[in-house]
Amino acid sequence: MTNLVFYDFETCSSNVSYGQIIQAAAVLVNDNLQELDRYEGRCKLSPGIIPEAMALIVNKTSPAVLKKTNLSHYQMIRQMMEKFNQWTNSIYIGYNSINFDEEFLRRTLFKNLDYPYLTVTNGNERADLFSLARACHLYYPGCIKTPISDKNNPVFKLDKLAPMNGINHKDAHSAISDVLATVEIAKILKKNAPNVWKASLMTTNKDKTLQIIKNELTFSTDFFYYGKCFPFVLTFVCEHPQWGYPMCFDLKGDPNHYFKLSLNELKKELKKTPKIIRTIKHKKHPIIMNSSYAMNFDAYKNIGLLKLQERAKLIKNNKDFLKKVSQILDDEASEKKDFDSQEDIYPEESIYKKFTTKEDNAIMPKFHKANWKEKFSILQNFKDERLKYFGKKILYEESPESLPEEEYNLIHKEVAARVLSTNKEKWNTIPRTYSEIDTLRNKFKDDKEKLEMLNEINSYIQEMEKVYEKAS
Secondary structure, eight states: OEEEEEEEEEESSSSSTTTOOHHHHHHEOOOOOOOEEEEEEEEEEEETTOOHHHHHHHTTTTTTHHHHHOOOHHHHHHHHHHTTTOOOEEOOOOOEEEEEHHHHHHHHHHTTOOOOOGEEEGOEEEHHHHHHHHHHHHHTTTTTTOBBBSSSSSSHHHHHHHHHHTOTTTTSSSSHHHHHHHHHHHHHHHHHOOHHHHHTTTTTSSHHHHHHHHHSSEEEEEEHHHHEEEEEEEEEEETTTTTOOOEETTTTOOHHHHHHHHHEEEEEESSOOOOOOOEEOTTTOOOOOGGGGGGGSSSHHHHHHHHHHHHHHHHHHOOHHHHHHHHOOOOOHHHHHHTTTTTTOGGGGGGSSSSSOOHHHHHHHHHHOOOHHHHHHHTTOSSSSHHHHHHHHHHHHHHHHGGHHHHHHHHHHHHHHHHOOOSSSSOHHHHHHHHHHHHHHHHTTTTTHHHHHHHHHHHHHHHHHHHTTTOO
């Protein structure tokens, strides 16, 4: 059976494009969730990275800890990748990892001249225990204990969920502690909601997931909004003509109402909420269950499974309706593309704008194997200007003497201009962090420990400011 890699990152910022991983942990387990291997690493901040004060408070990383760490960010990523490359044919899973940790991982690998899609290539697949926990609780409410919010909704935050289920999680927001707690949550779900667990292992690959959605007449999946998880019984309509997502009809609605509408009338109807056409993010580990699981919920129980199946057959057989939906989706996507193309995109946020070529991907390992003096000349072989830029940044951070003086000065001035900027930038800046510190001092005015840490962070930022003011 397939092994699983449970992983977690602590970062200096919530910004996946411009922040940095400062602590990484991963545990390789077998299909019985028994540990086989692990990785732990911590690194210092790279030049030009300004931390968010609140991020450091949350993951309890003081400036003193950052300073005494010998490992650079580049070195930690090389170490981590050496381990990850040994763990082939595995399912990479974390707690809210698909929307956060994995986006950090992809962008980090991209900026460090590694192929970014580690978790979906070379036999690897991906999953997310956060969404799985919500689905398990939806179909089997007693499978795991959850705290209840002020609005009477179950809470799935790891640092709240773990202790409530008897899991030792004293060092919450430490990467390895979060990983081990996530493994324990997985054990509970596997034991108490085995059918949902089994279903979740069938949708860790986007192609297999798409086939399941297309092949089933009806199926149940869950959506999360207003702080709650809701089941939806759907049937496949079409793949999105531009994005490829499976677009599905919510069978709570009577399809006959939509069949008789003109194209423009249908377009208006599809914009209404709640949405009758639902997008399934098939690349993001949706949990697909048999439709019978939704029959415990009034919205579908009152309609009945036979009626839902009848509606699904009507939709499948109405080619005109399917064609209209596809055309409407195509038109809307084209309008959005025209708008998006007007935005300025920096290299750090361009990962999904253009894939790197096979030729450039083949140069990446050569760059890492070369000594520092050779790396600059290897960079010249990249056709993609983004990769040349990232390579120069690595040299600037790791071995500035290996850069031609003119190149070093250009990068140093650019970094200084970025971090000292008083404009509203996409990345974190020194002035913004000072402002954040002032806000947090007021918020934590009665918390001596946090105030002391804020003072340390303030001094740390002042040191950075002096360095970059000389270059500006």
